Amino acid sequence: MSTVLERPAAGLATPTDKEVQGALATGLRNRWYPVLPSRFVETGGRPVGLTRLGEKIVLWRDVQGAIHVQTDRCPHRAVPLSRGMNEGDRLRCAYHGVEVGPDGTVLSVPGQPGCPLEGRKAVKTFPTVECADAIWVWFGDALHEEAAPFNPPEQLAGGEWGSFCCYADWNASWRYIYDNLMDPMHGTFLHANSHTMYQGDTQATFVTRDTPKGFVFEKAGQRDVNFDWSEFLDDGALYVRLEIPYPKTGGPGGNFGIVSVITPIDETNSACFFFRVRKVQGWQRDVWRFLYRTKLEPRHWHVLEQDREMMDGCGLGLERHEMLYQHDAGLIRLRRYLAKEARGQLVALREAGKA
Ligand code: FES
Numbered sequence: 001m002s003t004v005l006e007r008p009a010a011g012l013a014t015p016t017d018k019e020v021q022g023a024l025a026t027g028l029r030n031r032w033y034p035v036l037p038s039r040f041v042e043t044g045g046r047p048v049g050l051t052r053l054g055e056k057i058v059l060w061r062d063v064q065g066a067i068h069v070q071t072d073r074c075p076h077r078a079v080p081l082s083r084g085m086n087e088g089d090r091l092r093c094a095y096h097g098v099e100v101g102p103d104g105t106v107l108s109v110p111g112q113p114g115c116p117l118e119g120r121k122a123v124k125t126f127p128t129v130e131c132a133d134a135i136w137v138w139f140g141d142a143l144h145e146e147a148a149p150f151n152p153p154e155q156l157a158g159g160e161w162g163s164f165c166c167y168a169d170w171n172a173s174w175r176y177i178y179d180n181l182m183d184p185m186h187g188t189f190l191h192a193n194s195h196t197m198y199q200g201d202t203q204a205t206f207v208t209r210d211t212p213k214g215f216v217f218e219k220a221g222q223r224d225v226n227f228d229w230s231e232f233l234d235d236g237a238l239y240v241r242l243e244i245p246y247p248k249t250g251g252p253g254g255n256f257g258i259v260s261v262i263t264p265i266d267e268t269n270s271a272c273f274f275f276r277v278r279k280v281q282g283w284q285r286d287v288w289r290f291l292y293r294t295k296l297e298p299r300h301w302h303v304l305e306q307d308r309e310m311m312d313g314c315g316l317g318l319e320r321h322e323m324l325y326q327h328d329a330g331l332i333r334l335r336r337y338l339a340k341e342a343r344g345q346l347v348a349l350r351e352a353g354k355a
């Protein structure tokens with residue numbers, strides 16, 4: 001996990017819990033986030049306007065197919081660039097025709113050629129990569145506009161693993177969705193009627209195990225029976241890995257994996273990416289992909305709906321009313337970790353005079 005500054009310099013106020021939670025409300029900075037499945041942005045097609053981590057961004061693909069992500073604001077009168085046109089190698093604002101290149105430079109002000117705005121880098125461009133059929137964007141703070149290396153876990157890096165990018169917008173805070181992912185016990189109850197999670201004890205004791213970049217939260221003494229463990233992994237992005245055991249009828253590849261990354265839209269809405277992964281190659285991968293599309297996918301969406309409905313529209317502030325017990329140790333640890341990271345970022349910004 002990344003280094004955190006624990007103490008601010010003398011004379012600088014320590015961020016309060018409220019400030020830390022306020023900073024976290026729209027997402028932890030200095031991480032990569034998937035923002036949209038790649039297929040939603042067409043080569044040379046219309047620009048797509050989105051909100052992610054509370055910021056308005058525009059996504060567009062040039063005629064070569066390269067993806068570009070920029071602040072969705074025209075440098076002239078600040079209207080959304082996403083309402084403009086993709087000219088193949090630049091965006092053209094619909095309002096007065098100002099043209100902006102992929103690096104954010106104003107290329108042309110057609111109404112007043114030679115205007116000082118021309119040649120200025122006036123639009124922020126975000127570091128972007130495409131991986132596992134999704135567009136990933138670096139959301140850095142004022143001290144980290146340069147992206148950290150993008151190191152996806154092996155399940156998303158191609159190679160031996162096949163994956164499907166499952167995406168849905170939920171009306172829930174990103175933090176409650178991570179809490180849900182770090183709470184394996186709900187599988188036994190909320191998903192008890194599902195095709196894969198009806199087995200195993202309805203009582204359990206959990207233990208936590210450190211990993212190099214996170215931790216595993218798992219049932220003591222039960223493995224490969226139900227949704228028995230979750231792993232939080234902070235490696236340039238906030239991943240949660242888990243596995244659901246699959247019967248033989250689920251096709252080749254053994255346990256079925258899910259790698260989740262939840263991208264905040266704003267305080268109470270989230271873009272959820274549940275990458276469904278399986279270690280299968282060759283013809284077996286083809287079988288799995290066929291099975292997934294024709295049989296398994298609708299069932300998975302059904303299970304996810306159960307999660308979504310549990311959190312839908314809950315708003316904020318559930319923590320004030322919670323009475324947690326041992327099964328919640330995983331999410332408690334995750335909350336502490338996120339708060340520690342956000343606090344460290346606030347302290348660093350204050351020391352640098354940027355907050
Ligand atoms: S607002 Fe975009 S060109 Fe004027």
Ligand SMILES: [Fe+2]
Nearest residue numbers: 186187191307
């Ligand atoms: Fe669930």
